[in-house]
Amino acid sequence: MSKNLTTRAEDYSKWYNELVVKADLAENSGVRGCMVIKPYGYAIWEKMQAELDKKFKETGHQNAYFPLFIPKSYFSKEASHVDGFAKECAVVTHYRLKTAEDGSIEVDPEAKLEEELIVRPTSETIIWDTYRKWIQSYRDLPILVNQWANVVRWEMRTRLFLRTAEFLWQEGHTAHATQQEAIAEAEQMMNVYADFAENFMAIPVVKGVKTANERFAGALETYCIEALMQDGKALQAGTSHFLGQNFAKAFDVKFTNQEGKQDYVWATSWGVSTRLMGALVMTHSDDNGLVLPPNLAPIQVVIVPIYKGDDQLAAISEEVNKLVAKLRKLNISVKYDDRTTQKPGWKFNEYELKGVPLRVAIGPNDLANGTFEVARRDTLTKEVVAAADVVTYLQDKLDEIQANLFNKALDYRNSHITEVNTFEEFKDVLDNKGGFVAAHWDGTPETEEKIKELTKATIRCIALDRVEELGTCVLTGAPSAGRVLFARAY
Template sequence: MTNKKELDKITPMEVDFAKWYTDVVKNGNLIAYGPTKGSLIFKPNSYGIWEMIQKELNSIFKSKGIQNVYMPLLIPESLFALEKEHIAGFNPELATVTHVGNKELSEKLYIRPTSEVLFADLFKKSINSYNDLPMIYNQWANVLRWEKTTNPFLRSREFLWQEGHTSHSDPTEARRFTREMINTYAKFLKNFLAIPTIVGRKTPREKFAGACSTYTIEAMMKDGKALQSGTSHYLAQNFSKPYEIKFKNKENKEDFVYQTSWGVTTRLIGALIMTHGDNRGIIIPPRIAPTQVDILELFANKDEKVSKVAKKLFIDLGRKFRVNLDSSEKNPGFKASNSEIQGVPLRIEIGPRDLQENKVTIVRRDTLEKELVGLKDVKDRVGILLEDIHNNLYESAKERLKNRTVSVNYYDDFKKEIEKSNFVVAPFCCSDEAEERIKEETGATARCIPIKDLFKPENQESCIIPECKNGTKRYVVFAKAY
């Protein structure tokens, strides 16, 4: 039985999705607000999710020969300024160190908003010949961007991420690696976060400052908005030339390296909350959940067998799963509610009545279905249910993405579908002027040019904007976005 007082803390998502999100984030043991505006404290549940993301991605990265490093926090102004487009893109968000104590520094230092220039400096010092290439590094770090508007996990001034940076001897290899990493992220979200995505390339207006091209994975949240959930950038020689990252090729001629960068952030925590959560709290997909199973002792003071069975199950299940034992004397309703609001995929309720039949009650977080299971069958049943929960979460999100992605050829239809909070696929010329008009009139932005055709073009060769004279055979995904 769920504690009504706990549920009263959560605004139904149908009433106010933004308030629902804030409520579940605060009540799900995920965050506390820091003393500086826009800063977050990651509590055990959210940092546990991030640790699982790190663990699984590190395993994938190592299988690809990617090595972890750590770069400095501060970037000298003179180093940052070498790539003009890059500094222009980040300038409004740069936090700057100008003094140490009362002494003014001779040169401004920027707190890293990203580390392209730091890696460029490292590559310049480390690369001499083609035998040194490819050089493929990743770092797990915090970065700072002085965002005007903040939202927990989705847009905060300081956030955690991984950022990968590579140098290659030829553009074909670099482009291939750029695409490989965005596909790696798409598979990771599917296999661990149970989130389906659309893989695509950003329009020129939306690409990363300093990149030649940017690839993205776009996920649909339960309110129909898009969330950019990972990016991979082909930098070409845009950084290697100003930073003079040179190497001797096989012909012993000097050339500049071709680079990529790619990353995901703690925004993924927000993605899983808004993809899977319900009005009882968050739902964490089992493969990424810090705790996969909550074992709850109920009325243990009335029957000592409850604690004995609970402790034995905790040990047995702990050999294969991530398990938590709640042996507190809090009332059963509170324990169940606490487990639900924190999104634990399964809970096992152990009470005197069920133990009379040598059984326990297992409750799924995704469907809230309950079933009585014999003690000897619990371990096998937990494994089956965890797998089923992951698949159910993914298929539900996939069906929602499919049902709420529509194709249009006329601007009036486009505006109607955007108003319904759908993903809209439309023919588009990708001009900055047309993109700005759509944003001003509908609030939607170009999310990506999908890698795979979502819809077959219906002999449409003109832009969705009626007055636009630019011909196009390109279809672009638009949506309102976080």
């Protein structure tokens, strides 16, 4: 069953990189840090997009599109924003190439832009420059807009999906008349993300808020969902920011409220990205390859014929075609792989590597007995099922796999939240067990920074459901009002 895949125990990071490439999800391109998302990987991303888009629209949001480029001067307008993004951005300085005398292609020095343009790392600045024109009165509020877009952050060390110079995402940007309404919006979108992660992607998440250190550049509060990967490292799966009036002030966006007075507009922004593809891989997959929750599988059921000679294949295909038609009627995505160029064993391997949830095999004996052999990708178990029952069986198993993957990941996550009360324990758990470490912290950025230096662990979040509990900081012994979740993270 070898797919020449490094095992997770051998080298988790290598396993991840190999799997992403071998399962045809993505690959590195000729452009530093930029990936190619291959059709199989993109089909999974499309399913995420469709579900998220539906949820955004159900909560009253509309899509729009804003420019890829942001004038350099916009960055200066919100001070923390420039600190957060200007140091790693792609800058357009010229608008023409020319052919040099030796025939080579070079940048035309005469085609220099008056003001440099930044390729958007996020769109708050260009969007709030636009909202100034859209908002005069409380009647123009709220504005509930989302954008599906590519963004660029010039990361020096990149990894497929997890950290790439260019990535795909959605960014919601909303404008409100009151602080209260903006906070409610930011919280709502965190909940939308959590619901999506858990019930669609089968990835359990902790909902919480970031500490000041870990907040988005320009936010007053960052809500997040944090997931736990199989190697015990955390992954931030989505964030939703309450931006206060920071961008409204930076871009002078005022409105007349119901009392006829002028006030600055309140803002939120929220986003998830192709990083979720990395979370998907690292939550469910195993040493045999990808494991996909049925909701996200481009192929939910694959059918492989086992036969000798054309006559057997014809008889098998007749049975299979009937099954395919029934499954399609139920909106189950099914592929019948009757290629004659590959052997069944090769196909079994291939679909296992690609994480297809259910594999149906049918050979001459099955044909004689009126049965199918059904293999589950998540448990690697097989059952023989009577033809009369197979449609219902497959349908039930898809639901069962979706639920099983979530529960398995939830068990792992729950057994990897460890309360510690000393710094020795803290380090021991991080080094030998991994996962979230629930520890008391004195609330200062300095202690947080110090712990990060000593252990590479950061505060992933202050969980919304944490128990209020007096304690003493695991590092300084200073008083604390409750535990926060530390982890090493992607």
